[in-house]
Amino acid sequence: MSRAPLLERSELVEIIAALGGRDPRSVDETLGSLELTWLVTELEQRYAVVLELSEAHLARIATVTDALDVLNSVLTTAAPADAGR
Amino acid sequence: MTSLLSSSAQTGPQQGAWVDRVLLSGGEDDPCLRFGRPCDRGTLRAQVAERQRQLADAGLAAGGTVALCLPPSPGYVATLLAAWRLGGQVSLLDHRLAEAEVRRALDRLAPQVLVQGTKAPGGAALRGYADVEPVATALRRGRPAETGHALIQLSSGSTGPSKVIGRTAADLEAELGRYALLPRFPRRGERIVLLASMVHVLGLVGGLLHALHAGVELVLPERLTAAGILDAVSWDQRPTTVIGVPFYAELLSGVAQPPGLPHFARMIVAGELVRPGVPAAFAARYGVPLGTMYGMTELGVIATDLTGELHPAVEPTAGLCLEVRDGELHILMPASPYLGATDPARWSDGWLHTRDAARAQDGGRVVILGRNDSQVSIGGLKVDLTEVEHTLGSLPGVAESVIVFEDGVITAYAALADATSAEAVRRRLGQELASYKQPRHLRVLPALPRTATGKLLRDPAGLRKAAEAAGG
Numbered sequence: 001m002s003r004a005p006l007l008e009r010s011e012l013v014e015i016i017a018a019l020g021g022r023d024p025r026s027v028d029e030t031l032g033s034l035e036l037t038w039l040v041t042e043l044e045q046r047y048a049v050v051l052e053l054s055e056a057h058l059a060r061i062a063t064v065t066d067a068l069d070v071l072n073s074v075l076t077t078a079a080p081a082d083a084g085r
Numbered sequence: 086m087t088s089l090l091s092s093s094a095q096t097g098p099q100q101g102a103w104v105d106r107v108l109l110s111g112g113e114d115d116p117c118l119r120f121g122r123p124c125d126r127g128t129l130r131a132q133v134a135e136r137q138r139q140l141a142d143a144g145l146a147a148g149g150t151v152a153l154c155l156p157p158s159p160g161y162v163a164t165l166l167a168a169w170r171l172g173g174q175v176s177l178l179d180h181r182l183a184e185a186e187v188r189r190a191l192d193r194l195a196p197q198v199l200v201q202g203t204k205a206p207g208g209a210a211l212r213g214y215a216d217v218e219p220v221a222t223a224l225r226r227g228r229p230a231e232t233g234h235a236l237i238q239l240s241s242g243s244t245g246p247s248k249v250i251g252r253t254a255a256d257l258e259a260e261l262g263r264y265a266l267l268p269r270f271p272r273r274g275e276r277i278v279l280l281a282s283m284v285h286v287l288g289l290v291g292g293l294l295h296a297l298h299a300g301v302e303l304v305l306p307e308r309l310t311a312a313g314i315l316d317a318v319s320w321d322q323r324p325t326t327v328i329g330v331p332f333y334a335e336l337l338s339g340v341a342q343p344p345g346l347p348h349f350a351r352m353i354v355a356g357e358l359v360r361p362g363v364p365a366a367f368a369a370r371y372g373v374p375l376g377t378m379y380g381m382t383e384l385g386v387i388a389t390d391l392t393g394e395l396h397p398a399v400e401p402t403a404g405l406c407l408e409v410r411d412g413e414l415h416i417l418m419p420a421s422p423y424l425g426a427t428d429p430a431r432w433s434d435g436w437l438h439t440r441d442a443a444r445a446q447d448g449g450r451v452v453i454l455g456r457n458d459s460q461v462s463i464g465g466l467k468v469d470l471t472e473v474e475h476t477l478g479s480l481p482g483v484a485e486s487v488i489v490f491e492d493g494v495i496t497a498y499a500a501l502a503d504a505t506s507a508e509a510v511r512r513r514l515g516q517e518l519a520s521y522k523q524p525r526h527l528r529v530l531p532a533l534p535r536t537a538t539g540k541l542l543r544d545p546a547g548l549r550k551a552a553e554a555a556g557g
Binding site for chain 1: 211520
């Protein structure tokens with residue numbers, strides 16, 4: 001598996017907008033917990049990894065900008081999805 | 086109303102023999118729960134006995150009261166059953182409530198014992214369960230039960246404080262009977278993967294209690310992502326039903342290449358309306374139906390479509406009588422489910438007024454169209470906008486406020502006193518309300534727009550325009 005490239009903000013917003021079939025322009029900066037679950041699921045699929053977010057990670061994510069920061073950092077060290085199964 | 090509550094008290098659990106008969110019977114080795122590790126009935130019974138000692142030590146006895154504020158966990162299940170087995174009246178508080186909300190609930194309910202766990206981990210949004218140690222504390226000002234209800238739940242009221250809803254053991258047993266009569270609901274030897282909260286009626290009765298009653302293994306996924314849920318489905322060869330809120334159906338429908346899941350029987354969702362297109366997308370992705378259920382805290386499961394073939398209609402469950410009057414769904418219910426004074430707009434003359442708009446169909450089916458009042462659903466959790474508006478309006482420095490719900494999110498519009506910052510208001514609101522109830526946006530205006538007759542404008546488009554004009 002190749003290492004996941006750094007996520008762009010626009011990609012992240014597009015993924016969030018797909019929840020509920022919204023226009024990316026209507027995505028808010030504040031991120032809800034369901035949107036975060038959606039994001040993690042989508043990124044896990046896209047990069048075939050397991051994103052183990054710690055408590056500390058989650059506590060830092062309140063906005064799209066926070067999510068971009070944290071998820072990019074977690075993606076670089078994420079284990080492949082089939083590891084340990 | 087007093088006489089009706091008294092009559093329900095007569096059928097209430099003076100002692101908890103019903104727990105063994107209805108929920109805990111079965112072979113020692115029968116699989117029953119899986120929070121990471123499998124737990125059989127013998128182990129569960131031992132855990133319940135241990136929690137019973139803990140509660141008795143804290144002073145709980147038959148006719149006593151206890152409030153549970155625990156995340157989904159083995160400790161929650163054992164403590165709930167233990168409290169009922171002791172003949173206690175159990176109030177369930179969502180562990181996500183803000184501290185101030187828990188305090189208000191305890192003031193109102195006055196339980197004799199409070200059971201809390203170590204703080205739920207911050208990763209709760211992505212975890213299916215927690216591992217906490219329940220701690221029981223005696224509360225000095227607690228009062229014994231005044232009614233025979235086994236279960237007390239709080240539900241958002243459209244005006245004033247939460248409604249207090251009581252259910253007797255007989256009522257819970259009747260609901261379990263309705264589940265048992267649903268031909269496609271999981272039965273003995275099958276599994277339920279539960280994604281819904283075990284504090285609220287769907288996950289509590291349709292998930293936990295039904296599983297214990299019917300001999301179904303209840304599985305809580307370790308992770309609530311699509312991969313985590315599908316993993317939990319794939320573990321085992323027994324027919325498996327996933328129960329949750331519609332968000333998870335959407336989440337699973339988005340999986341591009343799901344693994345082969347030959348034992349996946351169906352998914353059943355409830356708690357809010359399913360978006361058009363989701364049932365078809367789900368069925369196309371997994372080759373199994375997306376069923377829907379309609380229920381209320383007051384009564385439990387009311388009507389279902391477990392095949393996905395009736396969508397958006399649902400069929401009443403056995404023994405329930407539904408009627409659509411003036412566009413609102415009413416359900417025959419001999420006694421008021423509310424403790425204290427009953428609002429006649431919610432229950433009168435033997436009928437529960439659901440406040441859900443509905444359309445009747447031939448053959449007794451109904452189509453639920455949405456709420457008639459200010460209650461909305463955020464990820465399946467009920468939020469009353471009036472409660473949010475009242476809380477915001479009561480904060481120091483908030484001159485006036487309006488809450489609206491648009492595109493699935495709660496937005497607050499407020500005019501603040503000069504010295505008050507939006508940040509300070511947000512912070513205070515965070516202390517007063519659970520995170521799922523908090524407005525996603527707080528838009529500050531110099532003054533809120535009003536209608537020609539001087540009332541606060543509540544139209545979302547008008548408010549948005551005013552906020553844009555004010556640069557908010």
